[in-house]
Amino acid sequence: MKAFMTIGTIDFLQKLAAKHEDIHFHLMNSSEGSLAYYEDEPKNIFSSGRAYEVVIQSGLLEEEGYVVMNNIPVTDDGRAIFEERFKDRQNAVDKLPGFQAFRFLRPTKGDTYVVLTQWRSKADFENWKNSEAFKKAHKGTSTKPPAYFPNKPFITTYHMHDPEEDED
Known part of the structure; x- marks a missing residue:
C-alpha cells in the first residue's frame, strides 16, 4: 500500500481535496501549518508531496484525534536493520487506551521514514509515553543515535482538522 502527504495552508489543502473528491484525504493542523x-x-x-510505502499498519485513521509523526532519517545501509526493528516490535501500543492507528512509512525517495501514530487525544499519547509499555518498546535504545x-530524528504533531472550526 502507498501513502502520500504534503503541507500547505488549510485553504489550499481543502481546495485540493475538493478537486479530487474520489480520494479520502485526512487533513491535519499544527501551529506550524497544515498537512x-x-x-x-x-x-x-501532489506536485511537491512525499510518497511512502506502508510497511506496517494497524488501526484505522480517524477524522478526529492527535497525530504524532516521528521523522527518522536512515542511511541506505541501515534500512534493513531499521525495518527489522519495527517488524519485530511488540504491538503493545495498539492495545493502549486512546490508540487509533499506526503506520510505519518507508520513503520512496529520500531517507526519512515516518512512524505515524494517531491517538484520541494528546493526553492519551502522553500516557503512552509515560507507560511501562513505552519503556518496554524502547528498551535497549540508547541516548546516542545509531550510526x-x-x-x-524529529517529531511533528498535528490535530485532525475540524471543518466546523472554519465556520467561526
Whole structure:
C-alpha cells in the first residue's frame, strides 16, 4: 500500500481535496501549518508531496484525534536493520487506551521514514509515553543515535482538522 502527504495552508489543502473528491484525504493542523495525507491510492497527486510505502499498519485513521509523526532519517545501509526493528516490535501500543492507528512509512525517495501514530487525544499519547509499555518498546535504545541515522530524528504533531472550526 502507498501513502502520500504534503503541507500547505488549510485553504489550499481543502481546495485540493475538493478537486479530487474520489480520494479520502485526512487533513491535519499544527501551529506550524497544515498537512494532507491519503493512502491506498495508486498515484501521487501532489506536485511537491512525499510518497511512502506502508510497511506496517494497524488501526484505522480517524477524522478526529492527535497525530504524532516521528521523522527518522536512515542511511541506505541501515534500512534493513531499521525495518527489522519495527517488524519485530511488540504491538503493545495498539492495545493502549486512546490508540487509533499506526503506520510505519518507508520513503520512496529520500531517507526519512515516518512512524505515524494517531491517538484520541494528546493526553492519551502522553500516557503512552509515560507507560511501562513505552519503556518496554524502547528498551535497549540508547541516548546516542545509531550510526545509520545520518541526521537527528524529529517529531511533528498535528490535530485532525475540524471543518466546523472554519465556520467561526
